[in-house]
Amino acid sequence: MKAETDTHPESIQNVSTKLSRLGLVLLCVIACSPLSWGERVQKVQDRTATLATTDESLTLTAGGHSPKLVSLSGHAGSLWQNESEEVLPPSVDINGAPVPVTWTFQPKLASVDAHHVVFVYESAQPHLRLRWQWEARAGFGPIEHRITVENLSGQEIWLPLVDSMTLDWRSSPNLALRHLYVEKGAGTPSAEGTHLEPVSDGYKWMGRSTTYAHPVEGEGREIIPIEFVYGAAAPHAGWYAGIEFSGRTRITLQRNGGSLQSKLGLNEELGPFRTRVPANGSFETPTVFLGAFSGGPDGAGNQLRPWVRAVLNNPLTWKDPHYPLTVNNSWGSGMQVDEPLALRMIADSKNLGLEMFQVDAGWFRGVGDWYPDPKKFPHGLAAIADEAHRQGLRFGIWVDWTQAGLDTAPGALNVRDPKVRGWLVNDVGPDWKPEAFKGQTIDLGVPAAHDYAAKEVKRIVEDYHLDMLEHDGYLVAQACTRDDHPHAPPDRSTLRQTHDSGFDFALGSNSTDVSYHAVRAYYDIYERLRREHPGLLLEICNDGGRMVDFGSAAHGDYFSITDTYDPLSNRRAFYDTSYAMPAAMLESYVEKWPTPRPENFLYMLRSGMMGWITIMLDTTAWTPEQHDAARSAFALYKKDLRPLIRDARLYHVSQRPDGIHWDGMEYWDPARKKGVVFTFRGSIPDEPEHRFVLSGLNPQGHYRLHFEDGSAPDREASGSELLGSGLAVHLQNPLSSELVFLEETAK
Numbered sequence: 001m002k003a004e005t006d007t008h009p010e011s012i013q014n015v016s017t018k019l020s021r022l023g024l025v026l027l028c029v030i031a032c033s034p035l036s037w038g039e040r041v042q043k044v045q046d047r048t049a050t051l052a053t054t055d056e057s058l059t060l061t062a063g064g065h066s067p068k069l070v071s072l073s074g075h076a077g078s079l080w081q082n083e084s085e086e087v088l089p090p091s092v093d094i095n096g097a098p099v100p101v102t103w104t105f106q107p108k109l110a111s112v113d114a115h116h117v118v119f120v121y122e123s124a125q126p127h128l129r130l131r132w133q134w135e136a137r138a139g140f141g142p143i144e145h146r147i148t149v150e151n152l153s154g155q156e157i158w159l160p161l162v163d164s165m166t167l168d169w170r171s172s173p174n175l176a177l178r179h180l181y182v183e184k185g186a187g188t189p190s191a192e193g194t195h196l197e198p199v200s201d202g203y204k205w206m207g208r209s210t211t212y213a214h215p216v217e218g219e220g221r222e223i224i225p226i227e228f229v230y231g232a233a234a235p236h237a238g239w240y241a242g243i244e245f246s247g248r249t250r251i252t253l254q255r256n257g258g259s260l261q262s263k264l265g266l267n268e269e270l271g272p273f274r275t276r277v278p279a280n281g282s283f284e285t286p287t288v289f290l291g292a293f294s295g296g297p298d299g300a301g302n303q304l305r306p307w308v309r310a311v312l313n314n315p316l317t318w319k320d321p322h323y324p325l326t327v328n329n330s331w332g333s334g335m336q337v338d339e340p341l342a343l344r345m346i347a348d349s350k351n352l353g354l355e356m357f358q359v360d361a362g363w364f365r366g367v368g369d370w371y372p373d374p375k376k377f378p379h380g381l382a383a384i385a386d387e388a389h390r391q392g393l394r395f396g397i398w399v400d401w402t403q404a405g406l407d408t409a410p411g412a413l414n415v416r417d418p419k420v421r422g423w424l425v426n427d428v429g430p431d432w433k434p435e436a437f438k439g440q441t442i443d444l445g446v447p448a449a450h451d452y453a454a455k456e457v458k459r460i461v462e463d464y465h466l467d468m469l470e471h472d473g474y475l476v477a478q479a480c481t482r483d484d485h486p487h488a489p490p491d492r493s494t495l496r497q498t499h500d501s502g503f504d505f506a507l508g509s510n511s512t513d514v515s516y517h518a519v520r521a522y523y524d525i526y527e528r529l530r531r532e533h534p535g536l537l538l539e540i541c542n543d544g545g546r547m548v549d550f551g552s553a554a555h556g557d558y559f560s561i562t563d564t565y566d567p568l569s570n571r572r573a574f575y576d577t578s579y580a581m582p583a584a585m586l587e588s589y590v591e592k593w594p595t596p597r598p599e600n601f602l603y604m605l606r607s608g609m610m611g612w613i614t615i616m617l618d619t620t621a622w623t624p625e626q627h628d629a630a631r632s633a634f635a636l637y638k639k640d641l642r643p644l645i646r647d648a649r650l651y652h653v654s655q656r657p658d659g660i661h662w663d664g665m666e667y668w669d670p671a672r673k674k675g676v677v678f679t680f681r682g683s684i685p686d687e688p689e690h691r692f693v694l695s696g697l698n699p700q701g702h703y704r705l706h707f708e709d710g711s712a713p714d715r716e717a718s719g720s721e722l723l724g725s726g727l728a729v730h731l732q733n734p735l736s737s738e739l740v741f742l743e744e745t746a747k
């Protein structure tokens with residue numbers, strides 16, 4: 001993009017020189033003197049700091065009453081200048097009355113090192129302290145930002161909405177810009193999924209995220225909370241910004257003349273947001289991150305995905321060479337799972353070379369009563385886990401641990417229990433009954449409910465000898481009508497009827513605050529669980545792909561990315577989600593699908609094999625030929641595909657899958673000089689051949705091509721051919737696939 005031409009070429013050169021010399025550095029671009037940084041900023045007018053990674057550099061300045069993000073410089077030389085100062089909360093409510101707040105910079109409290117910049121502002125009356133923080137947690141990739149407000153006043157205050165980040169870039173009206181955003185694969189991936197829009201003058205957009213991902217009429221589907229904005233012309237340089245939070249959030253983007261504005265943070269569309277901050281308590285905005293990139297959306301993704309892995313994900317998970325695992329899940333038999341089926345599936349999993357056996361819903365006595373049904377599992381669940389372990393498999397289960405039901409056995413979470421009743425988001429009627437595996441949600445934001453859930457989750461993991469815990473359903477309350485919970489009480493005038501767990505209740509102006517508290521509690525429970533069980537894997541399902549966001553990426557190990565499991569839905573959800581998240585985190589469930597021919601069978605398996613694969617059908621019903629084909633496919637996955645899924649760069653080298661035409665995905669690992677192209681032929685009968693124009697290769701390089709199924713003889717190709725006319729793939733039949741492996745050769 002050309003943003004730099006109408007801004008400051010000197011400062012770009014300055015930054016890039018310093019970057020190349022120092023790598024990860026902090027530059028205090030203020031008068032050089034032997035004083036400490038705090039003393040310097042007190043003495044000089046230019047209270048400016050720069051925070052950098054190898055991909056970007058941020059210039060930050062502390063004004064007397066408000067801080068400001070001055071600019072974002074990208075590695076490719078782009079420079080984005082921000083026009084507006086941060087808007088700090090102008091008032092708070094105390095005892096129901098607004099009290100104006102004057103924020104003043106506290107240079108002595110500022111702290112700056114190679115990875116952080118923290119500017120501190122205080123209000124004297126009421127006594128509040130605001131920390132405006134930026135952090136570079138990796139030497140590369142984006143920089144994170146959050147604002148914390150501490151209440152030192154000695155009395156309860158109520159804060160209005162504090163946005164996580166407000167951007168107001170100066171941009172030449174002639175600069176052609178694009179905006180890419182992706183939907184969650186919740187329910188069934190839509191026909192579009194990946195949105196690429198021109199950002200023309202007057203452009204106005206809002207993307208929303210909650211843990212529910214229910215489409216709202218007129219508002220479209222929920223997004224994975226990240227936006228990518230970049231120049232339409234090469235080198236397609238731009239910036240991206242995302243939210244590390246699973247609660248009710250939104251991102252806005254609009255362009256007017258020379259101004260390009262974006263806001264990221266909690267969503268106050270349902271009504272004015274307010275949140276209680278008790279004496280000595282604090283409020284923290286959802287953490288956001290801001291990155292600069294070139295090379296379009298894949299260029300952004302190839303920076304972002306390794307950053308998610310390095311900064312947000314659990315490092316222990318990635319140390320496990322089996323991650324992402326191959327799994328056999330019992331839901332192919334629905335709620336009918338029992339001990340004989342489980343033992344049969346364990347034996348067949350071992351036979352097929354799968355690495356984990358997962359018991360889905362149906363194993364428990366009842367909703368909220370998370371003990372094995374003695375009729376189905378007379379020897380309990382630990383016995384099943386132990387058998388899986390004896391066969392060299394890991395063991396995981398499904399649970400929806402925030403749901404209360406009607407069971408009365410000891411240990412059950414019962415909605416009629418007076419203690420539990422106080423935790424529910426709403427009273428249930430006298431005739432209320434839970435569904436087969438959904439009950440009434442408890443509000444984790446209530447400390448007693450949080451403590452109960454933390455203990456219960458720990459018990460489940462320990463009693464059942466788990467290697468993996470999948471949480472499903474809706475952990476985070478969508479709304480809450482209680483006025484004695486820590487969140488804001490509902491404002492009755494703003495209520496909207498909604499429907500959850502088969503029960504109507506009200507979505508009100510407090511819903512964002514409800515989600516704020518419940519998400520914090522959920523994160524705390526999982527942080528504790530990880531400390532106590534460091535090797536435990538955590539699957540985030542949440543009704544399939546409704547909770548794919550960067551906050552849950554920091555608290556779980558992999559996502560179920562959609563709730564529809566046919567090959568096309570799996571590929572579509574992967575296509576969309578993989579712009580934002582590491583491929584290894586993206587789980588596709590593979591369900592029963594018509595496979596009259598062997599190539600249809602491989603097509604089905606491979607459509608779920610681009611990230612984490614979980615088989616969700618009764619493999620014991622497979623023919624011996626299908627067993628052999630699956631065994632080979634899983635062996636190939638573990639040996640050759642998994643290393644690429646973990647480490648390779650990813651390129652979206654086709655249109656988004658439509659099931660009719662061809663689609664594909666390229667993985668290229670420059671360190672190993674190896675890659676693979678997943679290619680899929682759609683249903684159209686007269687399209688036997690397709691050319692995939694590849695990316696990320698060396699135009700001067702030479703590559704050995706191996707066609708796994710023998711659809712073409714192995715051959716050599718030049719980089720310029722693969723990047724130019726492309727990789728030709730010919731397949732005899734519709735609904736078939738081929739894996740083309742690439743290896744760079746010395747020639």
Ligand SMILES: [Zn+2]
Pocket residue numbers: 424425443445477480481482485487514
């Ligand atoms: Zn509540």
